[in-house]
Amino acid sequence: MFDNAPQQRSRKSVYEQWVAHQGVPLIQGHYIADLKTTPVEPWARRNAAGCFINHDASNTSNDCYLLELAPGQETTPQHQLYEEMIYVLRGRGATSVWYDEHRKSSFEWGAGSLFAIPMNAWHQHFNASGSEPVRYIGVTSAPIAINLYGDPEFIFNCDYRFISRYAGEADYFSGDGTLTGMVWETNFVADVPNYALLAYPERGAGGRNIKFTLARNQMGAHVSEFPIGTYKKAHRHGPGAHVIILNGDGYSLMWNEGEPIQRFDWQPGTLVIPPNRTFHQHFNVGASPARYLALRFSGNEESKAAVRNLVSSRSVKLGGDQIEYEDQDPSIHRMFVQDTARHGVEVQMEEFVVAATR
Numbered sequence: 001m002f003d004n005a006p007q008q009r010s011r012k013s014v015y016e017q018w019v020a021h022q023g024v025p026l027i028q029g030h031y032i033a034d035l036k037t038t039p040v041e042p043w044a045r046r047n048a049a050g051c052f053i054n055h056d057a058s059n060t061s062n063d064c065y066l067l068e069l070a071p072g073q074e075t076t077p078q079h080q081l082y083e084e085m086i087y088v089l090r091g092r093g094a095t096s097v098w099y100d101e102h103r104k105s106s107f108e109w110g111a112g113s114l115f116a117i118p119m120n121a122w123h124q125h126f127n128a129s130g131s132e133p134v135r136y137i138g139v140t141s142a143p144i145a146i147n148l149y150g151d152p153e154f155i156f157n158c159d160y161r162f163i164s165r166y167a168g169e170a171d172y173f174s175g176d177g178t179l180t181g182m183v184w185e186t187n188f189v190a191d192v193p194n195y196a197l198l199a200y201p202e203r204g205a206g207g208r209n210i211k212f213t214l215a216r217n218q219m220g221a222h223v224s225e226f227p228i229g230t231y232k233k234a235h236r237h238g239p240g241a242h243v244i245i246l247n248g249d250g251y252s253l254m255w256n257e258g259e260p261i262q263r264f265d266w267q268p269g270t271l272v273i274p275p276n277r278t279f280h281q282h283f284n285v286g287a288s289p290a291r292y293l294a295l296r297f298s299g300n301e302e303s304k305a306a307v308r309n310l311v312s313s314r315s316v317k318l319g320g321d322q323i324e325y326e327d328q329d330p331s332i333h334r335m336f337v338q339d340t341a342r343h344g345v346e347v348q349m350e351e352f353v354v355a356a357t358r
Helices: 014-020 142-149 152-157 302-312 329-341
Strands: 024-026 041-042 048-054 061-069 083-088 094-099 106-110 113-117 122-127 134-140 177-180 184-186 208-215 220-226 244-246 250-255 262-264 279-284 288-298
Touching: 014 142, 061 122, 061 152, 083 288, 113 208, 122 134, 134 244, 142 152, 279 329
Parallel strands: 024 048, 184 208
Antiparallel strands: 041 048, 048 061, 061 134, 083 113, 083 134, 094 106, 094 122, 177 184, 208 220, 220 288, 244 288, 250 262, 250 279
16 A cells, blocks of 8 residues: 555564464554454453454554454453453453452443553453453554564463563552643543643644553554544654544545555544554544544653654654644645535634635
């Protein structure tokens, strides 16, 4: 789809071999129309059903998978030497986490919940419904860990306890946290689609945002929302941002410099993963604010976050990775005007777009 796709290799990496041995489907690409209906198949190791979804740089950054747990069932306990963030797409249930089997941290969750598994902690998921399946998406740093050590048995059987991240606290998943600037440091978010956001003018059009640091991970997450009849500024960054649409109807455009623009329509449940260093831009043509959750690969240390945010919100004319409204291709705004008209939505971009309409 994009010419920054990885070159074909003569031999699969250890991570790729491990995925193939899981016996579930592997979907490769940057767009899933609906995560809630994507086919999954029995996954014996997890006592569930699932599939993997890999993007252009999954082998060297992060991956994701879907897991569906049947009514009244529970996953097989496991622990792993990599990070994992989980967003619940549907259903309700509970999770237990522990290093010491006699000292477990347990919590309940439902559709819209977000949490992370502490590094290398044992964990087990339970479906609390006797009639409805549970489905979640998990984003992990498994490819880096598995390829680095070259031995999946070590990844899933190392007993080291990262007590600086998790020490068996009973209230670890209480949802409490600390807000620093735009970053909420926590371990559990009960209801991401309705979580209160903060003003984020850097990306344009009256948008709002909050960033999450979960379980002291290097991977991170953020939620963005933009009003009816608006769209965000185009920008680019590194690989591994799994953008899950939570609310609204619209589309995203993605392109590399000098290449045709490609369009991807979305609704709640759609997944978009912009390829590495590919410009992308999100448009709300629906009758309600559009909100998405992005589960990211990049680290969360304050210094890295500051540099990343500065470059991502700086104009390309100044050496950054953002295209200002006045510098975008005029056809982009014209497409948006036509789409909002078809949906009966009034454009609210007059105060933001000037030169683009000429």
